[in-house]
Amino acid sequence: MPLWQWIADAAGVVLLLVLCYAIALVVRRRFIQRNGGTFELSHRARSAPTGRGWVLGVGRYSGETLQWFRIFSLSPRPRRTWRRTGLAYLGRREPEGNEQMSLYADHVIVTCGSELGDIDLAMSPSSLVGFQSWLEAAPPGQGTARQGPGL
Template sequence: MPLWQWVVDVVAVLLVLLVLYGVALVVRRRVLSRDGGTFELSYRARSSTTGRGWVLGLGRYAGEELEWFRIFSLSPRPGRVWKRSALAFDGRRDPVGHEELALYADHVIVVLSDGRDELELALGPGSLMGFQSWLESAPPGTDWDRDRPR
């Protein structure tokens, strides 16, 4: 078989794999959002460099937890999970510099603490309102001081 036929075969296989990956991402997003409650949520994984370290993803409420999924991953499991009782709202800010390019348009950065570290999430204005409502609400009879960072 001539070399050019090998090259064509390899390119065809790579294109098929790329299309299958794209289809798998669409199916995964549909499966994650089938119960509702998903929204665009970016997470700052590395905060060592100013304006860098953002990872695009999806957020989903699961009872008392907020689950975060990487947008370009095929894993059905969340990459991070935060418990509502451990999160404390510390403020919000607008993206600056490189963050404006790295994040979705019109997203706002929310600064939270989880008892150990400072945490930054970026979400849209509508999702922010829902997130703040979810964060402040709790089932009746909840002990507000339990598991809260002091």
């Protein structure tokens, strides 16, 4: 078999694998969205200089928890989970510098307090309203970890 046929076969296999991966991502996203309550949510996975450490993802409300899924992962399980009673809204800010390129367009950065320290999340302004409502809707007697401004 000539070399060009080997190259064409290899390119075909790579293209097929990329197509299968893309289809699997779409199926996974539909699986995650089946119960509703999902929105685009980025998480700052590591505390790095401004603009670094952001990972794109999808957030989903599930009862008393906020689940976060990496966008390019095939895992059906959430990568991070935060309990409503363990979060407190501390404030918001606009993306600065490289953060504008790392995040979805028009997203704002939200800082939340938790037992393990501050958490940075990025979401759209309309998702932020829903997030704040979800935090405030905790059952009576179950306050947040600590109250921040705006709550």
